[in-house]
Amino acid sequence: MKKLFATLLMLGTLGFTGAALSQEAPPEMPAMTTEAVAESMEAAPAMAEAVPAEAAPAEAAPAEAAPAPVPDKGDTAWMMLSTLLVILMIIPGVALFYGGLVRAKNMLSVLTQVMAIFCMISILWAIYGYSLAFGDGGGLNWAIGDLNKMFLAGITADSTAATFTDGVVIPELVFVAFQLTFAAITVALIVGGLAERVKFSALMVFGALWFTFSYLPITHMVWATGGYLFEAGDLDFAGGTVVHINAGIAALVGALVLGKRIGYGRDAMPPHSLPMTMIGASLLWVGWFGFNAGSNLEATGGAGLAFINTILATAAAGMSWMLAEWMLRGKPSMLGLASGVVAGLVAITPAAGLVGTMGAIVLGGIAGVGCLWGVTGLKKALGYDDSLDVFGIHGIGGIIGAIGTGIFVSTSLGGVGVDDYSMGGQVMTQATGVLLTIVWSGVVSLVLFKLIDMTMGLRVSEEQEREGLDTASHGERAYNM
Numbered sequence: 001m002k003k004l005f006a007t008l009l010m011l012g013t014l015g016f017t018g019a020a021l022s023q024e025a026p027p028e029m030p031a032m033t034t035e036a037v038a039e040s041m042e043a044a045p046a047m048a049e050a051v052p053a054e055a056a057p058a059e060a061a062p063a064e065a066a067p068a069p070v071p072d073k074g075d076t077a078w079m080m081l082s083t084l085l086v087i088l089m090i091i092p093g094v095a096l097f098y099g100g101l102v103r104a105k106n107m108l109s110v111l112t113q114v115m116a117i118f119c120m121i122s123i124l125w126a127i128y129g130y131s132l133a134f135g136d137g138g139g140l141n142w143a144i145g146d147l148n149k150m151f152l153a154g155i156t157a158d159s160t161a162a163t164f165t166d167g168v169v170i171p172e173l174v175f176v177a178f179q180l181t182f183a184a185i186t187v188a189l190i191v192g193g194l195a196e197r198v199k200f201s202a203l204m205v206f207g208a209l210w211f212t213f214s215y216l217p218i219t220h221m222v223w224a225t226g227g228y229l230f231e232a233g234d235l236d237f238a239g240g241t242v243v244h245i246n247a248g249i250a251a252l253v254g255a256l257v258l259g260k261r262i263g264y265g266r267d268a269m270p271p272h273s274l275p276m277t278m279i280g281a282s283l284l285w286v287g288w289f290g291f292n293a294g295s296n297l298e299a300t301g302g303a304g305l306a307f308i309n310t311i312l313a314t315a316a317a318g319m320s321w322m323l324a325e326w327m328l329r330g331k332p333s334m335l336g337l338a339s340g341v342v343a344g345l346v347a348i349t350p351a352a353g354l355v356g357t358m359g360a361i362v363l364g365g366i367a368g369v370g371c372l373w374g375v376t377g378l379k380k381a382l383g384y385d386d387s388l389d390v391f392g393i394h395g396i397g398g399i400i401g402a403i404g405t406g407i408f409v410s411t412s413l414g415g416v417g418v419d420d421y422s423m424g425g426q427v428m429t430q431a432t433g434v435l436l437t438i439v440w441s442g443v444v445s446l447v448l449f450k451l452i453d454m455t456m457g458l459r460v461s462e463e464q465e466r467e468g469l470d471t472a473s474h475g476e477r478a479y480n481m
Helices: 002-021 034-050 073-101 104-134 172-189 200-223 228-232 240-258 274-296 301-329 334-351 357-382 390-408 423-455 462-467 469-474
Strands: 160-162 169-171
Touching: 073 104, 073 169, 073 172, 073 274, 104 172, 104 200, 104 469, 160 172, 169 172, 172 200, 172 240, 200 228, 200 240, 200 423, 200 469, 228 423, 240 334, 240 390, 240 423, 274 301, 274 334, 301 334, 301 357, 334 357, 334 390, 357 390, 390 423, 462 469
Parallel strands: none
Antiparallel strands: 160 169
16 A cells, blocks of 8 residues: 555656646757758668567457355355254254153154154255245245255255355355254244144144245245345344244244143143253254354354354343242242243344344343243233243244344444444334234244144144153153153
8 A cells, every 4th residue: 555655646746747847948959951851761661670579569368257266164164063053953952952841751752843854844955945945036036036946956066155245155055054954943943832732744744834835935035135025124144033933923823723732721731851951952052153153154253243142142041031030939940041041042043143242131131031921921811822932932032133133233232233224224124024924924824734734633632642642643752661
């Protein structure tokens, strides 16, 4: 920069000097005789012939095309690790968290449901899910992609996917795998709202159809170029609407359609293994670093911000839930602390790489208290049996996180900021995303649950429910006593 400035200064000085000199009278030139003029005219052709051909100006060489960007090995390694961490969240994280919360006779049923959903969605994602979620849908691109990459057609080890930085890419197959895990965990979360009474076959059919008609369109609208919410400026860093609100609404609708468990509200239905639930919650927290920091798509400071926020917001939510419960019930519980931790993870998901560290703490603290109300006051008021409080934690926590992102992204509150930001306008955009997700997931879920109930039945028989789904549906038991 200094050299450039010095050069410009020298050129400017020379130009100024030249302009000044041009105002003075030209120096007197010596007179040329007629003979001298004639001699110079005769010499001109000879001088021209004496100029070597190499001295002629060469034709301008065509500009070379810029080389295609090459994935950075560090970014690639980070994204592969993040993908593994999200798998850890699902199997065994979600499976153990849910498994510990149900009664012993239903433990294996929940583990089986979560693992089977992971396997099924993995296959469906490769066949058509990735293409519909991130493809160019043409006239329908506002809502869904196309099938040009069905069966992952055209994607090779050399294919690349763009990141948030111009000219920076990662292998497309790694991006496919990373997004696969998001689809799988979203469908698996719904299990918690239907636990202990849903038919295994009905759950699998619902999972495949809901993935197709709810998860894929919401993903495209929020994260794909041309998607309605993406173009509207909706902020969802790692899945507040796509994953948590989407799954929370489906679980709520399913709980309402299925009805309450036999004895709900009358018989005690305590978790059979809180240590198992604590292990599951801990695995969720560890895996969530891949979920949130991995969504940066690059191993940069942005990933570091999402990483630290995933610690701080989660810790704040765990503390706020525990303290609120302590005040209300006189004792802090392990279940409450673990639930608060998950609530914090949910709330920070859409905001992880967008808000500052203090904003993350405030957002987590609000989510802890808000989700406690969701699983107690709201659930009691509406009288539904969401077995493992999927809506109370993921639905309510997702809404808090999505709206809160619009507030705490402000640079005045420590956030990273966005172009043309106004707090009121961004909050309205976030609210639009929340409302659209609630309506879309709610309508799709209601239609699918009703159709399945009318055709193959949603719920196991009363006898099977009393026996427990471990033996009634899978012919085995978690504990042989």
